[in-house]
Amino acid sequence: MLKVSTAPHMYTPTNTVKIMQDVIISLIPAGLVGIAIFGLNALITIVTAVVGCVAMEYVACKYILKVKPSTKDLSAIVTGLLLAYNLPCNMPIWMTLIGCFVAIIIAKVAFGGIGKNLFNPALIGRVFLFISFPIQMTTWVEPKLFDFMNTDASTSATTLGILKHAEGEISASNLTSLIPDYTDMFLGYTGGSMGEVSAIALLLGLFYLLYRRVVSWHIPFFYVATFFALTSGFYYYTGDNSLDPVTHLLSGGLFLGAFFMATDYTTSPMSKKGKIIFAIGCGVLTFVIRRYSAYPEGVSFAILIMNAFVPLIDKFARPRAYGTRRK
């Protein structure tokens, strides 16, 4: 029997599962640094979030959507990892599970599952937890390298937290003694969410994604560049020492957000032009929130706000069709 089908008769070896595998691989370095610095609790939170997300997606597909469970595409693992990376390491397990529920059930399945969600599920989960449990979500454990029972909740502030409260009250020299130096921030020896602390680990992940062509450079580059340009501009123009651009670049969730959350396929624009607009928007909003709002950090909100603009951006930032060159 001859088989017939429409063209093409061959396909790229890449598929959805392989893409998700690559994203998971790219997130491993940041996770390892998180565990090395924050110990066993970090590992527990990561495992809880991943298992929670996968289990909820499985149950939701089977009993709510009544479709073949989509857990095989590994996207729930990515959501779980990203959610965990956005949490402090000593989150109670039940709170992490609430985060999983909001991320998977409300932000993803309720919109129709993979590819249909308007907002980044992991960020929705994180922001929900942040608003519901502000104490736990801002209690940061002191970084201690290879101390696996690091449960000491002697709260350490994040760099951005110090900067936020520093405005006008602390002199420049005192500030320098309070915030970690660039090397510590670059390597990740600083307080914060477990996956966001190490710039080098996140860069490593980004390079892997770029090398595998899973993401294009447009969103990470324009997001970080816009933000860096704005902070440097204000730093040198106003002399406001709470805006040291390099400290800002390396602290908070900027790299995690710009490399792994803003580049999420489903919630970012399709055309190159659109991606650039989206990334610049994220950069501007992150700057505005960090500088002018009550919150020290603005990456999650910035990306979620820009997520809402994606359909509009897709409608107006179309690629130029061949043969329609403007004269």
Next chain:
Amino acid sequence: MKKIKTFTIGGIHPDKFKLSSDIAIEDAGVPEIVTIPVKQHIGAPAKILVGKGDKVKVGTLVADADGIISADVHSSVSGEVIKVEETETGSGYPEKMITIKVEGDEWEEDIDRTPDIVSEITASAEDIVNIIRKSGIVGMGGAGFPTPVKVTVPQGKNVDYLILNGIECEPYLTADDRLMQECSEQIVIGAKILSKALNAKKTVIAVDENKPNAIKTLKKAVGIHKGVSVQVCATKYPQGAEKQLITAVSGREVPSGGLPIDAGCVVQNVGTAFAIYEAVQKNKPLFERIVTVSGDDVEKAGNFRVRIGTPSSYLIEKAGQKSEIGKIIFGGPMMGIAGVNLNAPITKISSGILILKDESAYKPEVSPCIRCATCVDVCPQGLEPYMIHSLIRNGEYDEAEKIHVLDCIECGCCAYSCPARIPLLDYCKLAKYEIRKKK
């Protein structure tokens, strides 16, 4: 060394599988029976001139072009017409065909069968167009558009670039590659004939980077027959698509909805140029062509000189099959058509026959779109296949037309690259069909 050129929007790099680029063209010989379709081109079927019992020779006109957009058909064998009736094509549709039982191999007397290369072009521009028309030549790259129409320049238009397409970007296929390696001089003379007919300012043969032998022989040939140049293009699919090739070579774009001549360009396949050489210089009508037989199920991939009307099964037997055939493709794996009929005849536009194993014959399972934007990135026409897909699923054909779906060249880059294996090309084709039907 001139710069390697390419088109600017999208494109992909599928595996090449050029199994037969070093295998010399072999004469497939004459089968016992040939079945010659009277419609091997775009346009009206040719009017049949013969009936059952008529004796024909190789090169005898058996069907006459019906109107401007049509083409003459010549017998490829000598023998007796045994049937003139509707026969199943490769895709399984009935079409008028002339079946001839072969007796010997007697050619029409006026065909020059000597191997000498005739380089002096004596025919006038007008004569050239007439000879091309009388020889039944159509675009041999796959489209099958009647060549006489393409070599008649509309009033007020000029040909700045005559581009010979030697790209052959489809995986597996090597027919043009072999022809360029073995008959480069004839192709260059064919180019000069076309150039004379079109009064072209520049004549360029475009070859892609991964055909080093063809580039070498062509460069030698353009050294002998002056006035033609060779342009090396990057190996990228669909470099051989007309619009993409024009952009690569000339830097111009064919306006949306327009023809290549609107950009001052004419593109002809190298196989067509070879056929034009044979017609004009050797008085030989188009009744044979080079066909690649390849695929993952062939024993010995090869290139054959085949008489039009030869059954595909005759060629498959020559190449040998490894296991039971899963799928037969007429053309390349990106744009070719899967056939239902192993006996389907070779036509003027058959560039290749691919036979695939059973495991390679299935369409993969489709999963939901993850909005990865790969389809947008790879589309060489700058379209948004994902958007066309969702519009067509909702029946919004007008909206699809607004985002230029009619400019789709059906190259298949989107469907090839989709990680969710959504048949994006099918939706584009459906949209084009429905929109054109309404007009």
